[in-house]
Amino acid sequence: MQLALNLGYWGSGTHQDNVHLAQEAERLGYASVWAAEAYGSDAPTVLSWIAARTERIDVGSAVMQIPARTPATTAMTAATIDAMSGGRFRLGLGVSGPQVSEGWHGVRFDHPLARTREYVEIVRKVLSRGRLTYDGQHWTLPLPDGPGKSLQLTVHPVRESIPVYLAAIGPKNLELTGQIADGWLAIFYAPEHAAVALDRLRAGSAAAGRSLDGFDVVPTVPVVIGDDVAACADQVRSYAALYLGGMGSREKNFYNQLAVRMGFEAGAAKVQELFLDRQHRAAAAAVPHDFIDQTSLIGSQDRISDRLRVYADSGVTTLSVALPAGTAEERVQTLRSMADALDASGTGH
Incomplete structure (x- = not known):
């Protein structure tokens, strides 16, 4: 690699x-x-x-x-x-x-x-x-x-x-x-x-x-x-929320659909709902930690x-x-x- x-x-x-x-x-x-x-x-x-x-x-x-x-x-x-x-x-x-x-x-x-x-x-x-x-x-x-x-x-x-x-x-x-x-x-x-x-x-x-x-x-x-895994994950939350919540419409967001296929259906739905309601900080906080940990290096x-x-x-x-x-x-x-x-x-x- x-x-x-x-x-x-x-x-x-x-x-x-x-x-x-x-x-x-x-x-x-x-x-x-x-x-x-x-x-x-x-x-x-x-x-x-x-x-x-x-x-x-x-x-x-x-x-x-x-x-x-x-x-x-x-x-x-x-x-x-x-x-x-x-x-x-x-x-x-x-x-x-x-x-x-x-x-x-x-x-x-x-x-x-x-x-x-x-x-x-x-x-x-x-x-x-x-x-x-x-x-x-x-x-x-x-x-x-x-x-x-x-x-x-x-x-x-x-x-x-x-x-x-x-x-x-x-x-x-x-x-x-x-x-x-x-x-x-x-x-x-x-x-x-x-x-x-x-x-x-x-x-x-x-x-x-x-x-x-x-x-x-x-x-x-x-x-x-960094030494604090949770704190490192927090640095990725806005990035993840933008894609899961904002890169597409409620009906068609390919990134959100990917998260659903990965088993994060409830979390993906919550992030999207909050993001489209312009509650961007809350959307970032709602991104599941395990989703970030599996898709990032923290x-x-x-x-x-x-x-x-x-x-x-x-x-x-x-x-x-x-x-x-x-x-x-x-x-x-x-x-x-x-x-x-x-x-x-x-x-x-």
Whole structure:
């Protein structure tokens, strides 16, 4: 197992602090650094900034939103960042959710699986530098009744293929990820419940006649180091409550549904009810401790080192560290402590 750094949304820290974190992660031997986007900063700009200030560490989008860009634009962006970074880009994609897709991008949130499949096929076709033609349910290229012509990417990617990752939560999306992607970007990953998700990935991969050899399982895991486990958990509560309560509507919140499948039905319902009622502090307090403990790395460095073995044994190949709390220097120290914890666990490579 190797380590990565997830910077989250760019607004969560100053520009220089985030660059410093990425540079420190590179110095410590972290494999990659990832950036997210929702309806604030965009991931490609952040990753270009990071790539220009590092030399070896990979840069990845976790995620670039599928409804935000045409597949050809995503392929152009991927090829550009990969070329400018010397072959260090990892393309993470996700459909987002109905509120963002329809409210921010004006794209109907329908047929997400079919859209994702076609999107990835077009992206890969563009990156292969063949002339772009596509006849699908959601995209037809060129448009059949106009002046459009079949074009070819003019940029030469550094590598023959750029790895594609999918953010997936639901069972069918996990199967699709196993079928068509090179890696899985997971959130609220609990080793105790991982077998169900990994079985879905394997089923998808088998249906496509491929194996998961070399497949990258990348959960983003909040990390807070300290002697008081409960106090460490408190630093993760607002983050968890935002997703369980606010990332979606009462009827459709994929993160809340995941918590329910993990056995936290009552807690997930209470968090959502409080959050949607704008009682954000109460919602954070209502997040079950066991949910945080299973999906985060909290407590002493020794406790975390023991837990890293559990993550590795469950099938994680890259553990992406998220830093929900602390000053700039404390966050740097957490990166260092995680590198030490990985060494102590005996699971690093």
